[in-house]
Amino acid sequence: MIVYRITLAKYSNQLVASGRPARWNSNGTFMIYSASSRALACLENLVHRGSEGRNDAFKTLVIDIPDNIIPEEYPKDRLPKRWTTYKGQLRTKFIGDGWIKSRRSLIMKVPSAIIPEESNYLINPNHPDYPKVRIISVEDFNFDMRI
Numbered sequence: 688m689i690v691y692r693i694t695l696a697k698y699s700n701q702l703v704a705s706g707r708p709a710r711w712n713s714n715g716t717f718m719i720y721s722a723s724s725r726a727l728a729c730l731e732n733l734v735h736r737g738s739e740g741r742n743d744a745f746k747t748l749v750i751d752i753p754d755n756i757i758p759e760e761y762p763k764d765r766l767p768k769r770w771t772t773y774k775g776q777l778r779t780k781f782i783g784d785g786w787i788k789s790r791r792s793l794i795m796k797v798p799s800a801i802i803p804e805e806s807n808y809l810i811n812p813n814h815p816d817y818p819k820v821r822i823i824s825v826e827d828f829n830f831d832m833r834i
Contacts, residue, residue: 688758688794689823690721690808691728692748699746699825704812710776710800711783711809718787719810725828727805734801735834742786749819750810758794758808759786771800783809787802790814 692702704717713716722728723726725747752758761782769775779797785808786795793814799805810820 688752688754688756688809690723690750690752691725691832692719692721692750693725693728693745694748695764696746698793699748702748702810702812702820702822703811708724708780711779711797712787713780713784716780716784717812718783719812721748721808721810722799723806723808724830727802727807728797729828729830730801731799731807733830745830747826748822749826749827751823752794752803752808753819754794756816756819758796759792760796761786763798763803766798771803771828787811787813788794792818793817 702719704719707717708714709720720731722731728747750760767775767778770779778834788809789811793811793816796806797809799807811817
């Protein structure tokens with residue numbers, strides 16, 4: 688399976704988690720976010736950056752997850768009604784933190800909060816199969832300044 692991650696160029700030489708809080712993890716819980724397409728990775732970045740943050744140098748990481756690794760999928764119908772809101776993140780952080788700590792799977796497929804019909808793929812760097820995840824290419828990426 689191929690997934691995508693857009694990151695600052697200075698972080699593009701390796702696949703690492705910052706431990707900073709986001710929708711599916713609390714502060715200090717290390718999780719790598721990736722998306723099913725370059726377009727979704729772009730949108731996910733846009734919602735978290737001001738226009739000035741888009742002037743930096745970015746790269747797209749093209750990430751290979753071996754086909755024999757089956758993602759765990761978190762069903763949309765088990766998410767709270769307002770999971771895409773700021774307050775709803777308390778529940779998704781709880782879900783993601785528990786998943787990371789359990790080490791029961793390397794990948795968890797979750798719906799995008801921007802487009803719930805699309806998917807993001809969370810990567811657990813604490814899982815024993817994590818070394819099998821590889822960056823297969825690093826591409827230049829520029830945000831279109833019209834967006």
